[in-house]
Amino acid sequence: MVKKRFISRMYPLTKLIIALTLGGTSIIVHQWQFGYLFIMPLMFLLAILDGKFKSYFKKVFAAIVVFFLFIFLIQAFLVPVGATIWQWEFLHLTVGGLDKALNITATIGVFLTTLLLVFETTNMSDLMVSLQKTGMPNGAAYVFLASIQMIPEMNKRSKVIMQAQRARGIETEGNMWVRTKAFFPTLSPLIISSITDIGDKAATLEARAFSSSIPNTFYRDLHASFFEKYITVFVILLCTLYTLWRYVPAIGGLL
Template sequence: MLSGVAKRYTSLFLKSIFIISLFIFIIQTFLVYHDHIIGSWYIFKVSSTGLQASLTMTSKIVAIGAILIWFFQVTQVKDIAAAMQNAGWNKKLIFVMLSTMQLIPQMTSMMNTIADAQRSRGVETEGNLITRMKSFVPMLGPVVLTSIEQNEERVLTLESRAFSNRQRPTLMVPVNKTKADYLLSWIIIIIMLGIFYWGVFK
């Protein structure tokens, strides 16, 4: 809410992490059980062990997923790349990480473009589940071929910009850290060390 992305964040969270967590919670609750049965419905049984295992697993998924969704809602990819370069990371490692971050948005945009092209040719891409599945399978081929073609273009673009050069590149996006950034970094390091100490020695 303080970041100003509450509406967009909530919508994305409910469409992704919440659905996955709810599905895993239901499956774990009814499939993992032992002697301590606390409830039953037809052939399904709920035990305290299964309920505890479900809460543990889904809480971890929600915690990690919620943080990642919020992080990418308030941070642009170019700022992440600039911060990594400013910290002296290997540019090949930066490229691999950024490519992974951009993979899903690029595939989604590509799927939408191909779906629009198929609709313009009279192919039904909307309707019930069966109709969508029938239209989804023919789109896989163009998506894979387009991805391969884009990778080749990306390699040529990187080489034209002297990606393989060993010299340090010039930062086009400046990253200016304030005292609050350094203070927050030290606070996070101290907290992580405390969690590590507590988990190992307690």
């Protein structure tokens, strides 16, 4: 087994809280420099240190490229605000538009890069155990974990159904009406067969005392270290200070 590095070893809840704090801060401070010059490079650096850079970068890249391109196209060019910097045909790049595009993409970028790093380096079951320890009901943990397992499983089943329907002669290519008609015979057998299975699944879970109200024991044992408990507080404090600095003129704020 590969030895887990720093970020992957961190307590899941700590990572999640830090990621959400950073995201929240980027919404409040509304400054693109925070995202582009600080958080995004930092997240890439952490991913490199954690040895997860390749798969992490692929995911970030896939999520960001088209999205950011569109936002820039629309915000910077098509919603004119203020003086024009550059123009080509009907496209006008304006100061206000560029600023807005940078701000929106920076905020989204912070959320994307931090959350993707958390999920890239965290085992979902660990995250659920750490949430259950803070008082989340086990039903909620079940819903999350079962959904994550159910999606690929039902996906496989939907492909089987689609092939069966194709063999029977249903067309999946052609005009929109033909394609829409192919949607129902694929999805409805999937839904109905899954629902009729629910009874068996309920019996299985109940045989393992699923709805018992006695406190659970965990197969996975997780503890937040001293460092992990206090780094959350530290990050929240830093973000609060930054927000104050941004908005309170007395200590050098910008507004």
